[in-house]
Amino acid sequence: MTSTVEPNRVADGSTRTAPVxxxxxxxxxxPPLPSVLRLVREGAERLNRYPDHNSGALVAALAARLGVPAAQVLVGPGSAGLSQHIVASLGPDRPEVVYPALSFEGYPLIVANAGARPVPVPLDGYRHDLRAMADAVTEQTRCVLICNPNNPTGAVLGRAEIEEFLDRIPPEVVVIVDEAYREFVTDPDVPDALDLYRDRDNVCVLRTFSKAYGLATLRVGYAVAPPRVAAAARMVGLVFYPGGLGQTAALACLDExxxxxxxxxxxxxxxxxxxxxxxxxxxxxxxxxxxxxxxxxxxxxxxxxxxxxxxxxxxxxxxxxxxxxxxxxxxxxxxxxxxxxxxxxxxxxxxx
Ligand SMILES: Cc1ncc(COP(=O)(O)O)c(C=O)c1O
CATH class of the missing domain: 3.90.1150.10 (Aspartate Aminotransferase, domain 1)
Structure with a gap:
């Protein structure tokens, strides 16, 4: 049966046919990057086969590209799914997650699904209020979510202010820097969160192939996490993600x-x-x-x-x-x- 829904047409009952x-x-x-699409098409010929359940080639390629140990790379069902998984794996002793509001609408869901308590901290204008976020961190805090650039305001945080913020966060509290839109940043003052990860033991970097790389349908995200965070996430691990086409496509994205x-x-x-x-x-x-x-x-x-x-x-x-x-x-x-x-x-x- 074919779908009667035409998602790319104006759905107001009019006779207009302009695409939405x-x-x-x-x-x-x-559209998808041509070189990626080519490999995905080839991969579709093998839909009957299970993929590598460790995503070994993808993890190795990410580790090589990013210059980090493979053990510190996690791949998962979108960066949103992966972040939920990481937040859940950090519990349950410290129940609270501090995050900016207004920010990615997924954060309240991620926090709730991970069994944690939300501590939203209002923005200062368009930007995170990093002082107020640091003030909100207590002995109850499991982790802090930072969205850079911030969705939906598009604002960015600079290197110095993030470092100042990180200096105020106790080492046992994990700071997850969500860089879903990193590829679109042109401001040179915006740090690569991987540098923050290298300098500290409590910074986790979250990225996705859904946005700039155009793989939203396949939803593949990855994290670079400190050893204890990566180990915790693996312990309660999601098994067998992502699927084969997701692995193929993400791997192809890393090609020259x-x-x-x-x-x-x-x-x-x-x-x-x-x-x-x-x-x-x-x-x-x-x-x-x-x-x-x-x-x-x-x-x-x-x-x-x-x-x-x-x-x-x-x-x-x-x-x-x-x-x-x-x-x-x-x-x-x-x-x-x-x-x-x-x-x-x-x-x-x-x-x-
Ligand atoms: C800030 C932010 N993080 C994560 C995501 C989700 O990305 P993914 O498709 O990798 O789950 C989005 C999607 O809108 C987002 O805006």
Missing amino acids: AELAMNETPY EAGVELAARRDELVVARTRLRDGLLAAGLPVAPSEANFLWLPLGPAALEFADRCRRAGILVRPYPEQGVRITVGTAEANERVLTVARDTGRQVSGE
Whole structure:
């Protein structure tokens, strides 16, 4: 039976056939990297076979690429699934997890599913309030989640402020730095969290192939974790993840050819990000600076209305009621459609 749902069509009952611009999930707008797709297609011929349950080749390739011991590399079902697994494996003596709010909507779920107690710490503007987060750490704290760049605000934390923060965190508390959008960062002051991991015993780095590499469907994430964290995660280990196509695709992403393809797309996206932000600002909308593949429009009470205008124009964006709207940078065509809506409504939405 075939699906009756056409997910990429405007679903408002009209006869329009324009494809929906899907700008709500922070996915890359580009198709899979050609070199990766080729290997995935080949891999699909072997769907009847079990993959390597240790993801040995992928772990070894990641370790070599990142310059870390293979024992410190964990791969898992997306960085979200992997982070839940790590947070769970650190319990149960210290029940609390400190994390920023507003941030990745997965964090409250991850904390709850890991059987931990949430300690959300409000942002300072668009950015983590690192002082308040350090103040929130107590003897009850299991770990702290840092999102750099932050989803949904796109803001980044610089090297010095993160190091100052880490200096205040007791060594027994693990700090997980989620770098899901790292590939889109151009600000040289943003540290590579692997350097922080190398300098300390309590920093864990989380990354994903879902975003810049465009493997969201396959959901493969990885962590580089200090020995005790990696060992704990393995002890309660998720077995047999990721599946074979995920391993094949992620491995292919580490090849030189894929690196060249990725760099070109990343550059294109960064240019599109600037162009989209400039256009939105020119239309009179507030837009935070962004180092990720999305933009944050702090529209406050007008958020839902703007998202609805977009929806009626066949553009899916992510509203945060009373706070703002997150728009993923899309294709040139999709971005132009966003700007058309923005120009039509900007004056009204900004209250001029
Ligand atoms: C900050 C952040 N971390 C992790 C994820 C999840 O990534 P994955 O697909 O690897 O689970 C997302 C996805 O939106 C995200 O925004």
